[in-house]
Amino acid sequence: MEYRFLGRSGLRVPALSFGTGTFGGKGPLFGSWGNTDVAGATRLVDVCLDAGLTLFDSADVYSGGEAERILGAAIKGRRDQVLISTKATFRFDDNDPNAVGSSRFHLLRTVDAQLQRLGTDYIDLFQLHGFDAKTPLEETLSTLDDLVRAGKIRYLGVSNFSGWHLMKSLAVADRYGWTRYVAHQAYYSLIGRDYEWELMPLGLDQGVGAVVWSPLGWGRLTGKIRRGQPRPEVSRLPGSAEYGPPVDEEYLYRVVDALDEIAAETGKTVPQIALNWLLQRPTVSTVVIGARNEEQLRQNLGAVGWNLTPEQVARLDAASAPTPAYPYWHQRGFAERNPFPV
Template sequence: MEHRYLGRSGLRVPVLSFGTGTFGGHGDFFKAWGQTDVAEARRLLDIALEAGVNLFDSADIYSRGAAESILGEALQGRPRDSYLISTKATFRFGDGENEVGSSRQHLLRSVDASLKRLGTDYIDLFQLHGFDARTPIEETLSTLDDLVRAGKLRYLGVSNFSGWHLMKSLDLAERHGWSRYVAHQAYYSLIGRDYEWELMPLGLDQGVGAVVWSPLGWGRLTGKIRRGQPLPDTSRLHVTADMGPPVEQEYLYRVVDALDDIAAQTGKTVPQIALNWLLQRPTVATVVIGARNEEQLRQNLGAVGWNLTPEQVATLDAASARDKAYPYWHQAGFAERNPSPV
């Protein structure tokens, strides 16, 4: 398993990491993702670790804490230095006035609760799950820095930030000498390339590595969705389609057609090709893969150990190209001053 530095940090992470959104299955939304229990989780972690995948990603809201609890229990008995844990907080986790956001009050309680559920003394990578515009950024950053100095957190990241959210945070961290964000857990896929417009150039400039979530386009690039065919009965899109990133059907089919052509050339599956494409993009440190079962996990692990040819990458780039929003389309017209990050 290839390892890369996580942004401008000394932490090395595997290019594939394992997401635990399928653990627990509490509530209709997460039940549609999966219902992995502790016994199955142990089996999946064994397979992942054997393949060199030792970074496990979770969040407090996944099945309302159950995913973290199952992950913590499944990891018991393994040397703590043999794996890395990343988790997230910011979303509402209770009915109280202070049980949401990135305030000092909420973050301190969230981190302690996650540590307890995970059964560990520290979290290797802690990420804000989203931007909190109601809390001063200085309050958030100083709190996270305190948690790093206390040894509860090792590295910091964010998720789903806008470019200015991230850049302002990095500037304030540098100005005050606080721990800086080294990772951005962002949505990025062959059918969701908005990340390339501003967040990728920012990541290159500031040393922020991408931790890619939903690399298969919210379950649309599994190889089971094609033009003229009904949605498979087992697809979670029956429940979660409206909650994920929107995708025009004809655009999706155009990308899948290109993936099918390359699958025929390479003998690889559609998901493996989609994941491999991501692993060749700038700033990408690790791609979070999920799996409801052993078969899905082993298939996703087959995305490494080989590379698409430049011609195949160009084919996928062309099939998935979209018109950019302003000012990005304007900037793209002046490549000598604004070269493409890819």
Template sequence: MKSVGAARRRRSNDAGVTMFDTADVYSRGTSESILGEAIKGRRDKVIISTKATFRFDPDDPNGVGSSRFHLIEAVNAALARLQTDHIDLFQLHGFDAKTPVEETLSTLDDLVRAGKIRYTGVSNFSGWHLQKSLDVANRYGYPRYVANQTYYSLIGRDYEWELMPLGLDQGVGAVVWSPLGWGRLTGKIRRGQPLPETSRLYKTVDMGPPVPDEYLYRVVDALDAIAEETGKTVTQIALNWLLQRPTVSTVLIGARNEEQLRQNLGAVGWNLTAEQVRKLDEASTVRPAYPYWHQQGFPERNPFPV
């Protein structure tokens, strides 16, 4: 969640939510500051996840990337805004091809040894970015990335092609962002119906990758059918499907109000049946890019992750 009020934080904690995710570039640090205020008195009850790498200060030539200078500055600033002495999970917001991997990992190692960071992760990395980093960490004894914050949804399954098998092989858990596909899987989009006039969907659907209309409607039709079977909402079914996928450790939900939060929290405590999962898999399957479609032709030696 990019920001959370005290009341919503308590509601989340009561429902078993313990992890709150933010980043320095969310409202230029304001999100971290709000989270720091919201968790006062309950720091030991929550897991704080934050990120850095993207440009924070447009006027500072060093205010971007994963260099030693910028990471140390970013972590110290985040700790001050969060009003805490350590970050439970610190993630690189993106890959920095202009900084040696060795420099980045040695810096994170120093920050872990200093007690400022407990665990490290990445976000928006390609498969080779992540594997190279893990190899360097193994070579020099630096902390290995344990989390990959990644886009994954019923209408965005590219994660399955390479990053999911890599995560299984290397023990890296997925922290899923935009699990509802930029709001497309909230149940507000239906075949032949306009978007609600007051909906934020007008703004959000253009932010994510293009999704063909017919493909989206096919997935939503499958969600609607299962909603009738289960009595659950489209949103809850889409989130529950994700929570059952290999490597997925958690999903990041962003609720505009308490009712949306309640709806999202209703995605846990039950499971879709194997047949319902199969129907959703079938409705959302697309032909992957090469070489993944070729590898799928040899499931005996390249089985789908389970």
């Protein structure tokens, strides 16, 4: 397994990390992803560690905390062999007005609860799951800095922030000498390239590494969806697509056609090629893969240890090229002064 630095930090993380959204299976969204129990999770952790994949990503809202509890049970007795990443911000309890957001009250309480569910006394990477515009940044960042100084958190990151959310947060942290964010867990795939417009240049400039979620485009790049063929009967897509961005069918088929061509050339699977493309993009520190079972996991692990050729990358770039929103399409007309990140 290749290891990379997490942004501009000294922490090295595996190029592939494992997402625990399939653990627990509670609720309509997570139930459509999977329902892995402790025994199944323990086996998946075994396979990951054998392959050198040591970073496991979770969140408090995954199956209402059950995913964290299952992960904690699966790594029991080998905490020193793994890195734990988890998240919080979204509403955790409908009956508690303070069980949401990035307030000092909520962060202190939720981190303690997460530590208990995970069966550990520290979190390697803690990320805000979304931006909280109703809590002052100074309150959020000073609280996170306190948690780092207390030894409960080692590195900080965010998820699903816009460019200005992230840049303002970094500026406030710098102003007061508080711990900086070094990671941004963001949606990025061959059929979802919005990350490249502003967040990627920001990440390069500010030393924030991308932790990529949903790298297969909400299950659309698994190789099961192709032009002129019926949708698979067994898939998580119908239960989760409404939570993700819409994708034009012709655009999707154009990308899948290119993936199929390169699969025939390389002998690799469509998901392996889609993941390998991401691993060659600027700022990407780790790509979060998920799996309902050992077979899916082993297939995804086959995305490392080789590289697409520059010509193959260029073909995938062309097939998946989106039309940027303003002002990014305008800036691309002046590549001499605004070159694409490399």
